[in-house]
Amino acid sequence: MPVKMNSRRLEQWFWPALDKYLALHNLKQTRQRKKLIEQFLNLNTHVDAEMLHRKAKDVGLNVGLATVYRTLNLLQQADLVEQHFFKDGRSLYEINPPDEHHDHLVCVTCAKVIEFEDQAIEELQNKVAATHKFKLTAHRLDLYGICPRCQ
Amino acid sequence: MPVKMNSRRLEQWFWPALDKYLALHNLKQTRQRKKLIEQFLNLNTHVDAEMLHRKAKDVGLNVGLATVYRTLNLLQQADLVEQHFFKDGRSLYEINPPDEHHDHLVCVTCAKVIEFEDQAIEELQNKVAATHKFKLTAHRLDLYGICPRCQ
DNA sequence: GGCGCCTATGGAAAGGGTTGTCAAAATAGA
DNA sequence: TCTATTTTGACAACCCTTTCCATAGGCGCC
Numbered sequence: 001m002p003v004k005m006n007s008r009r010l011e012q013w014f015w016p017a018l019d020k021y022l023a024l025h026n027l028k029q030t031r032q033r034k035k036l037i038e039q040f041l042n043l044n045t046h047v048d049a050e051m052l053h054r055k056a057k058d059v060g061l062n063v064g065l066a067t068v069y070r071t072l073n074l075l076q077q078a079d080l081v082e083q084h085f086f087k088d089g090r091s092l093y094e095i096n097p098p099d100e101h102h103d104h105l106v107c108v109t110c111a112k113v114i115e116f117e118d119q120a121i122e123e124l125q126n127k128v129a130a131t132h133k134f135k136l137t138a139h140r141l142d143l144y145g146i147c148p149r150c151q
Numbered sequence: 152m153p154v155k156m157n158s159r160r161l162e163q164w165f166w167p168a169l170d171k172y173l174a175l176h177n178l179k180q181t182r183q184r185k186k187l188i189e190q191f192l193n194l195n196t197h198v199d200a201e202m203l204h205r206k207a208k209d210v211g212l213n214v215g216l217a218t219v220y221r222t223l224n225l226l227q228q229a230d231l232v233e234q235h236f237f238k239d240g241r242s243l244y245e246i247n248p249p250d251e252h253h254d255h256l257v258c259v260t261c262a263k264v265i266e267f268e269d270q271a272i273e274e275l276q277n278k279v280a281a282t283h284k285f286k287l288t289a290h291r292l293d294l295y296g297i298c299p300r301c302q
Numbered sequence: 303g304g305c306g307c308c309t310a311t312g313g314a315a316a317g318g319g320t321t322g323t324c325a326a327a328a329t330a331g332a
Numbered sequence: 333t334c335t336a337t338t339t340t341g342a343c344a345a346c347c348c349t350t351t352c353c354a355t356a357g358g359c360g361c362c
Contacts, residue, residue, distance in 0.1 A: 138296075184310085215313065216313095240348070
């Protein structure tokens with residue numbers, strides 16, 4: 001079971017990391033960015049652009065959808081979120097704290113997602129990459145099955 | 152390295168399976184379908200709709216792009232091909248012979264895809280599923296990295 | 303073979319997610 | 333505060349994919 005950072009730790013890691021990235025790239029602190037990211041951190045799950053857009057409107061931030069995409073792309077460039085591509089053409093984004101990688105176990109019946117990590121698997125992946133002389137940058141492992149409740 | 156069926160075995164499995172599916176669903180044998188699929192089998196790698204469309208034109212088949220998509224979707228429904236979503240918003244399709252699973256090592260620079268299989272990883276996956284009492288039905292493992300030539 | 307039903311096709315249009323454009327607004331530094 | 337530069341919102345443009353629709357083409361039946 002992956003241990004997820006609690007909210008306090010998450011924020012303590014995230015905001016300085018973001019500030020650093022912004023400063024490094026001559027980017028600016030803006031109200032929209034801050035609010036959008038606050039919402040994202042609150043949710044702290046897989047979100048797509050449209051969900052975040054709605055969530056922002058809910059808390060009274062009148063922000064354009066384009067800005068949501070720009071913000072998500074920025075976060076991804078900064079390696080602060082991870083982008084997932086799944087089976088309907090839309091991307092999901094997920095906060096990506098350092099050293100907190102996990103994979104997904106997905107119930108094909110109820111769509112429930114369990115996160116897990118397995119160090120042994122990771123090591124074998126590195127071995128495979130090494131065999132083919134690849135410099136590994138990322139990976140995704142999704143297991144699909146039927147959860148206990150749905151069986 | 153995964154062992155791929157040779158061309159003869161591939162065709163001996165594929166065409167009867169397709170015929171069976173068509174018959175079962177009251178679908179028809181058409182020139183376009185047959186030719187498109189012939190090209191796909193010839194290539195026998197990851198293809199996207201546009202590649203297949205071009206390939207078909209190359210051999211003198213004037214087929215609409217819509218038909219290419221329809222054909223690929225049909226094959227997927229029949230479970231004769233597998234659809235992949237790698238990181239650029241377009242889908243790749245791959246012939247999917249029974250009992251011939253493999254995973255992917257994708258170069259993030261040149262988009263080259265290498266196939267591999269690793270029994271040890273598979274076993275560990277089963278173990279993970281068992282831990283969570285999931286009945287595993289499928290999985291996908293994509294490794295992303297930079298290939299030797301792009302480094 | 304010919305008839306009729308029903309599926310398949312091509313081309314164009316529509317769809318849905320994402321990115322680009324551009325004038326106006328906001329930020330950060332002097 | 334003033335100025336250079338980035339960011340924003342609204343909307344258009346984009347790309348891949350699906351849908352529409354009128355026509356063409358399989359396939360069973362006589």
